[in-house]
Amino acid sequence: MGSATERRGIPDATVTRLPEYLRALTSLADTGVTSVSSEELATVVGVNSAKLRKDLSYLGSYGVRGVGYDVTHLSDQISSALGLTRDQAVAIIGMGNLGRALAAYNGFASRGVEVVALLDHDPAVIGSRIAGLTVEPVADLPRITSEREVTIAMLATPAGSAQEVADLVVAAGITAILNFAPTSLELPADVQVRKVDLATEVQILAFHAQQSRLGGLPAEPVLTEAVQ
Amino acid sequence: MGSATERRGIPDATVTRLPEYLRALTSLADTGVTSVSSEELATVVGVNSAKLRKDLSYLGSYGVRGVGYDVTHLSDQISSALGLTRDQAVAIIGMGNLGRALAAYNGFASRGVEVVALLDHDPAVIGSRIAGLTVEPVADLPRITSEREVTIAMLATPAGSAQEVADLVVAAGITAILNFAPTSLELPADVQVRKVDLATEVQILAFHAQQSRLGGLPAEPVLTEAVQ
DNA sequence: AATACTTTGTGCCTTCGTTCACAAGCCAGG
DNA sequence: CCTGGCTTGTGAACGAAGGCACAAAGTATT
Known part of the structure; x- marks a missing residue:
């Protein structure tokens, strides 16, 4: 970073x-x-x-x-x-549960984020309509990226295919990725990656929850720091 | 020990x-x-x-x-x-798009997280089954929390009701919250809050995307006075 | 047993981020 | 115009985190 x-x-x-x-x-x-x-x-x-x-x-x-x-x-x-003078054009890749939820999320529009493409590589999903958009094949990413000026990709694929898809994303010319797959990506240094891992977040909370459970003891109040 | x-x-x-x-x-x-x-x-x-x-x-x-x-x-x-010696029992509150996606997310089980309750306060949603669980009323939170030993709440409500719901969560004895609502919560210091805000993440990426677009220039990156 | 090799654990220094505290600057009122 | 009251912008102190580099401690080999 x-x-x-x-x-x-x-x-x-x-x-x-x-x-x-x-x-x-x-x-x-x-x-x-x-x-x-x-x-x-x-x-x-x-x-x-x-x-x-x-x-x-x-x-x-x-x-x-x-x-x-x-x-x-x-x-x-x-x-x-x-850099929000224009809306950010976002492509969501992977139309599982999470991808669908992201596509349907209505908190984006008012904050400068526009979802312009939904992609998957499962033929059974391609062509279906989700949240007003038609799901397109991942193979079309380069064309879609340049046509719609996509600047950011949201990766909502399974962990197993995340790296592979990320490579395609980068090859298509996108340099910013929001990664929801629970895996770390190896990418060129000029590609910005942010990671959102739900289980990780819960585990971090689990730690703090445990701390406060053990914390009530008269022992050491040494660590009563606020997080963040 | x-x-x-x-x-x-x-x-x-x-x-x-x-x-x-x-x-x-x-x-x-x-x-x-x-x-x-x-x-x-x-x-x-x-x-x-x-x-x-x-x-x-x-x-x-x-x-x-x-x-x-x-x-x-x-x-x-x-x-x-x-503190993952036992699974963390999680309650998800707010069964909109995001809440449903969280409930159906299958990345939790293998990582020590178990969703034990789904809550909403819309009578139209209460009683319906999502991902194998029945949606219960938010009012039941205190009972559910103690019965199922809930340690963590995921807030997937609209921003408007997030604070109100968070107060209920805390009153029910939960001390760790994962907040998906795009608002900051005001809570007692002993309550751990982590925030996941999708639009925020995109905006951070937007900044970096903009930087790399302007990257080659020798001029100053941030001085936008002429903009009105 | 002794030497060569590998990898950990950590002291120290650097960098980054946060907080304090106050001079500088602006407005309002007389 | 001058005085008093606020609030910004920032130097400086402090603290947390990151990374280098090496002694310590183990294994493998002869």
């Missing part, structure tokens, strides 16, 4: 928080708020206000001292920094 | 990686491998081998110098450290 060709610009940790800020700002705007202080916004998203200000400072100085930030303007700036 | 399970203060960053190691080890065991070096395992999961060794050292010294780690034994130790 932090390795290789990282432009000395916005730190990774900050980038991962920007979407949170954006969501909170959008929510505030919906309730008619036009101006917000770092303290207020920080409370909403649950972070330290100094961290929030520093994060925003990487984008430029868009706050007004003594006043706060203009909600609309800040939203625009964050959107711009994230 | 005095020997093996001496896990005092495993760093968060390590905890998040342990499930990855466990998955890789399980996969290795399935292919008949009985012993593995830190270098080999590190390659499989895509991390630095020194980091891997340091991570494992927090659990204790289970490697043999000159040889490596016994796959089965190490798996057991990690499982134990994570």
Whole structure:
């Protein structure tokens, strides 16, 4: 992640928080708020206000001292920094349970994400319609990618075929992958991969659950740190 | 007791990686491998081998110098450290697209996660069967939690009701939540929350995709003042 | 038994991220 | 215009995480 060709610009940790800020700002705007202080916004998203200000400072100085930030303007700036000036065209590959759920997920549209293609390599699935789109063969990925300007692929295949499909994705010219398959992918360094592994998340929670179960003891209160 | 399970203060960053190691080890065991070096395992999961060794050292010294780690034994130790000696009983709340997909996801069983309850508060959904379970009313959560020893809740409700439901979850005695709703929750400090937000993940990738698009340029990456 | 070889476990240094705390800057009111 | 009250933006201290490099500790070989 932090390795290789990282432009000395916005730190990774900050980038991962920007979407949170954006969501909170959008929510505030919906309730008619036009101006917000770092303290207020920080409370909403649950972070330290100094961290929030520093994060925003990487984008430029868009706050007004003594006043706060203009909600609309800040939203625009964050959107711009994230590259959301246009919707991101996403292809979902693997139409199992998860793939279908992703295709039908209605939380994307309002946040700059548009699903433009559904792919599978099972002939029994190809051609069926899911969430308003027709499932297409994986083999068509290169054509689809260039025609619809796909920038991001969501991999929802079984673990066994994830690497193989990921190679196809990269060959098709896509450089950003959201990997839902429970396996790690070996890909060129210039391809960005983020991983969402549900069982992993549960196991991390299991650890903390165990800690708090053992934690009530009078022994050592040494580790009462908050996570994240 | 005095020997093996001496896990005092495993760093968060390590905890998040342990499930990855466990998955890789399980996969290795399935292919008949009985012993593995830190270098080999590190390659499989895509991390630095020194980091891997340091991570494992927090659990204790289970490697043999000159040889490596016994796959089965190490798996057991990690499982134990994570608190996976028993399956984690999980309740999924919110039976929309995502909740259904989670309920039907077949990647849990083999990794120590058992879905023991599906909940919703829509009477039209309650009583229907999904993935072998009957959907129950959210109001029954306290009883279900104690009867089935639920330790973790997955929140797959709309953003609007997430906080409200989370409060119920906590009131029912659950202290670990995996939040799929695109909102941040305000909860007591002793409740562990992890968040999975799909749109956020895509937006993070969008940033990196944009970076590599602009990558070759010598100019400044982020200064978008002219945009209005 | 002694030497050669392999791999772990970890001390130390570097890098990255977080938090504090305060000067700088802006608005409002008199 | 000046004063007082807020809030931003950031230098500096602190802390967590990452990675190098090597001594320690084992196996294999002769």
